[in-house]
Amino acid sequence: MTTYLEANKQRFLDELLELLRIPSVSADSNFKGDVRRAAEYVKDKLQAAGLDKAQLYETPGHPIVYAEKIVDPSKPTVLVYGHYDVQPADPYELWLSPPFEPTIRNERIYARGACDDKGQFYMHVKAIEAMVATDGLPCNVKVMIEGEEEVGSDHLGIFVAEHKEMLKADVILVSDTSIISNDTPSLETGLRGLSYVEVHVTGANRDLHSGVYGGGVANPINVLCDMIASLHDEDGRVTIPEFYTNVADLSDAERAELAKAPFNLTDYMEDLGINDVMGETGYSTNERTSIRPTLDVNGIWGGYTGEGAKTVLPSKASAKISMRLVPNQTPDEITALFTNHFLSIAPAGVTVTVVPHHGGMPYVTPVDSVEFDAASKAFEDAWGKKPIPTRGGGSIPIMALFEQELGVKSILMGFGLDSDALHSPNESYGLFNFYKGIETIPYFYKHYAELKQ
Amino acid sequence: MTTYLEANKQRFLDELLELLRIPSVSADSNFKGDVRRAAEYVKDKLQAAGLDKAQLYETPGHPIVYAEKIVDPSKPTVLVYGHYDVQPADPYELWLSPPFEPTIRNERIYARGACDDKGQFYMHVKAIEAMVATDGLPCNVKVMIEGEEEVGSDHLGIFVAEHKEMLKADVILVSDTSIISNDTPSLETGLRGLSYVEVHVTGANRDLHSGVYGGGVANPINVLCDMIASLHDEDGRVTIPEFYTNVADLSDAERAELAKAPFNLTDYMEDLGINDVMGETGYSTNERTSIRPTLDVNGIWGGYTGEGAKTVLPSKASAKISMRLVPNQTPDEITALFTNHFLSIAPAGVTVTVVPHHGGMPYVTPVDSVEFDAASKAFEDAWGKKPIPTRGGGSIPIMALFEQELGVKSILMGFGLDSDALHSPNESYGLFNFYKGIETIPYFYKHYAELKQ
Structure with missing residues (x-):
């Protein structure tokens, strides 16, 4: 295995750069x-890695890529999930090298999607290829890249709902x-959920002098600023009524456990x-970005913005606003609370509309499971260290859905860095991380197959 | 005169459309x-109208057009001022016909600059042409279009400071x-002044997830909204310390006089x-837009604003903010007050900068003067009605400078409508207004020459 990974290092990288x-x-x-x-x-590469039934599944939006390799129906099955789409790259002018012309500098791959998620899911494609080409797969594997x-x-x-049997894992x-x-x-061990809305404040029927x-x-920009400003109180808490009602509060013991993760505030501020720092009174920076729900404006525009x-x-001002959710909050609930509240605070003289974008459920994964054990041991084998359990601030909305539809838990075995x-x-994305990930993944399969026996 | 205006009607319009x-x-x-x-x-048309010395004067920015006709040094001299530049036309998609392809609909000329100020200053060019071509100019005339x-x-x-002798009027x-x-x-009889700034709020050194x-x-958009929201109190008053200190308050009698101008709130709201309506507590809509200083955000931008x-x-959020000033406020004073205050309310975790754009002094013109009388009589002759003195909300920053440098007052004989x-x-700009203006202007010269004798 080690020999195979070493021998194919450059090709693995070249293929990722191509993607x-x-x-x-x-x-x-x-x-x-x-x-x-x-x-x-992606489909071609899954096929080349030795997987069967590689194909695109059409959707009303972008296609889903799927492939699988069933080595033995009596063995456990791992379903790999990832995504080949990327965030918009603007503002382009701030990139030191063009976002879609990947460049290696300081042992890092610079490109949109380098880490999120092309660099990360592609490690799986290559790890699977390596297992198939050397000792064979210790488990069945299904790969779904959206x-x-x-x-x-x-x-x-x-x-997922329509392909439960195919995706069974x-x-x-x-x-x-x-x-x-x-x-x-x-x-x-946990991810925040997401509620994302777009708001529009309209005043007169035309731009005015x-x-x-x-x-x-009423000036729609001033009104929008007033409305947005009113969404937080002086303690940095969101003022939407009922916003915190369902928030799962952590016990002091749980908070103490999370606080063990190494964190240096000075380094954090220096990096940024x-x-x-700024945030909700009474919580640490790590807590503010993981176990607490938040509200941020992601974009705002209105009026003259030229030279x-x-x-x-x-006549109009608009904003994109997202809320990160924590366990027991749901995007439907929070989007409705936001919408009702935001409409209710609109002053006379303007019209306000709220358009919901996508949402996602928060997610928590258990640490006392065979799956978590296998992942933990994989890290120990490849990194020589036991991984620390943490709670993440981002959202992968589909995790909760997988659990609901397929009845299985997810393991969040990411290899990125916050500074990516x-x-x-x-x-x-660090070359170290890309290669270390490819090295770690087969250990997961090995331990998982053993532990599930 | 009437015959000449009638005979050349179409050409006058065609020339304006060309401009x-x-x-x-x-x-x-x-x-x-x-x-x-x-x-x-403009220079060519001033020459064609019969004026002498038509030429462009270069500046580090855009050129100034000047021409004159001295018919008799013992006669009074009128200096006509206007501007041939226009505001940006965006958002283009809201124009029913392209902004730079003038179109006549419902007896109105639709185009950027139709009223402000091409349509208005061009009336003078044509009125002067008509006077020169028929009875001759009753006064000397100088024309300066910037x-x-x-x-x-x-x-x-x-x-102006460098050409005081040439511009003497x-x-x-x-x-x-x-x-x-x-x-x-x-x-x-009065105009508001202007202080215009651009503000930038910067948080982390890069866009973050x-x-x-x-x-x-700190999220720079949320912070900017907070800061902007805090610039007004619940009574719609600007919260910048000392902002109102120098504001010239009007007496009850003066306010009663201004209140005589016909105004229908229902029509006003329906038009818009x-x-x-929304504004400072204790003042009427007309007062809020003329004798009271204001603060408005003219543009805001930050974050993701795409699909x-x-x-x-x-990392950054920005806004363009302007303040309309009233007599005794100066742009230098208000820009400094704004800047100091805005920087002082910046929270830790962000960097705030304030960049001043242009400013302009407020202006008041006396109503008990030969000049005002001549303008008033001109309206009576052409419109059959005495004009009502009003206070305007807009700004023509150069009026105060003219008074200071040239020692003369300005007459604001505009023919536009608020709904333009x-x-x-x-x-x-209404065809009626364009032609009626050309008809009114020669009466001003006639009365002014007579009254100044």
């Missing part, structure tokens, strides 16, 4: 053809999360170039 | 060549304001398509 060159931005319909091209590429993760996995739910294995650092491997009308009628000065009082700049310009 | 086809957007450097083309066109009014007239001040005549309605002519960092660090959903926590959609999509 990263395809701008498979699922959110922007201009890239529709590229998204499909990425799907075709193209709509970054836009809410709208059609994956229906696909004992565990779902996902690499789309982070470790604490390359010295401190970790396994995420701010001299003629300014001070006399900030002179202070120079224009004295316009715009996911969703940001200059996203990157 | 409106030139996209002379001064704020956007992409249009630099077009701005110059508009200046050349190309930077919409970006703060940055270079006009220096030009007894009165400045400007058509860049509105009348109450086509049934109710009016003369503006809102799941990984959301809730733990709004169900309520779909992106869970980014952006200045600075907005579908700006228009």
Whole structure:
């Protein structure tokens, strides 16, 4: 195995770079053809890795790639999940090298999707190839790579529901999360959910001259700012009524356990170039970004944003707002609470609309399971260290759905770093992490097959 | 005169439409060549109207067009001021006909600059042509048309200071304001000043994943919204310390006089398509938009504003903010107050910068003067009605400078309507107003020459 991985190192990387060159931005319909091209590429590589039945499943959105290898029906089955779509790459001007021309600098691959999730799911493709080519697969494997993760996995739910038999598995294995650092491997045991909405505030039926009308009628930008500002109180808590009602509070013991993860506030601030952190009173930075729900504006626009000065009082202002959810909150509940509240605080003189985008359930995975044990041992074998259990702040909305539809838990065996700049310009993935991931994955299969016997 | 105006009606309009086809957007450097083309066109037409010494005066920005006709040095001199530059036309998609392809609909000219100020200053060019071609000019006339009014007239001040002798006049005549309605002519006796700034709030050194960092660090959009929201209190008053200190309060008698101008709130709201007005407690809509200072956000941007959903926590958020000023407030004072205050309310965790754009002094013109009388009589002759004195909400920053440098007052003899959609999509100017203006202007010269004798 080690020999095979070493011998094929460069090819593995070249194949990933080829995949990263395809701008498979699922959110922007201009890239529709590229998204499909990425799907075709993944299908071909799954086939080449030795998997059977590789094919694209069409959806009303982007296709889902599936392949499998059933070595022995009596053995356990691992379902690998990942996504070949990527976040939009703008603002392009902030990239040091073009987002879809992957570049290696400082032992890192710089490209949109390098880590999220092309670099991570492709480790599985290569690990499977290596197992098939050397000692053979110790378990059955099914691979499902979707193209709509970054836009809410709208059609994956229906696909999963309609293909329960085909997708039947004992565990779902996902690499789309982070470790604490390359010295401190970790396994995420929970993810936040997501509620994402777009809001529009409309005043007059046309843009107005701010001299003629300014001070006399509602300015949609000012109103939108007022409304957004009112969504947090002075303690950094979200003011939407009932927002915290279902939040699962952690015990002091649980908080103490999470606090054991190494964290240096000075390093954290230095990495981000900030002179202070900000968040909900009474919680640590790690808690604020993992076990607490949040509300952030992801985009805002309105009026004149070009060069120079224009004295316009715009007709409309808009914002994209997302809320990260924690266990026991549901996106449906929170989206409804947000919508009702936001409409209720709209002043006279403007019209407010709220358009829901995608949502996702929060997720918690048990640490006292054969699956978690197998993942933990895999890290020990490859890294020489036991991974620390952590709670992640991001969302992979489909985890909860997998559990509901397929009745199995997921293992979040990610190999990224928080500093990989996911969703940001200059996203990157360490060559160390890419290769170490390929090395770790076969150990999971080995231990899982043994432990399930 | 009447015969001449009637005979040349169509040509006057055709010439204006030709001028409106030139996209002379001064704020956007992409249009630099077009701005110059508009200046050349104006120069040619001033020459064709019978004026002497027509030429472009270069500035570090856009050129100033000047021409004059001295019929008799012992007669009074009128200096006509206007501007050939226009506001940016975006959002283009809201125009029913393209902004730089003037279209006549419902007896109105639809085009960017139709009213502000091409349609209005061009009335003077044609009125002068008509006087020269028929009875001769009753006064000397100087015409100065600039190309930077919409970006703060940055270079006009220096030009005026350097050409005091050339520009020497007894009165400045400007058509860049509105009348109450086509049934109710009016003369503006005051204008608001302007302070315009751009603000930037920067958080982390890169865009962040809102799941990984959301809730733990300052979100520049949320912070910007908080800061903007805090700039008004519940009574709609600006909260910047000292903002109102120098505001000239009007006496009850003065307010009662202004309240005589016909105004129907229901019609006003219906025209704008709004169900309520909004503004400073204790003042009428007309007062809020004329004698009271205001603060409006003219543009805001930050984060992801494209199609779909992106869970980014952006590095930066920005806004363009303008304040309309009233007599005794100065742009330098207010810009400094704003800057100090805005920087002082920036929370830890972000960096805030304030970049001043242009400013302008408020202006008040006396109603008990020969000049005002001449303008008033001109309206009576052409419209059969005495014009009502009003206070305008917009700004023509250069008025105060003219008074300071040239020692003369300006007459604001505008013929537009508030509903002309200045600075907005579908700006228009009534054919009635264009022709009626050309008819009114020669009466001003006649009365002014007589009254000054």
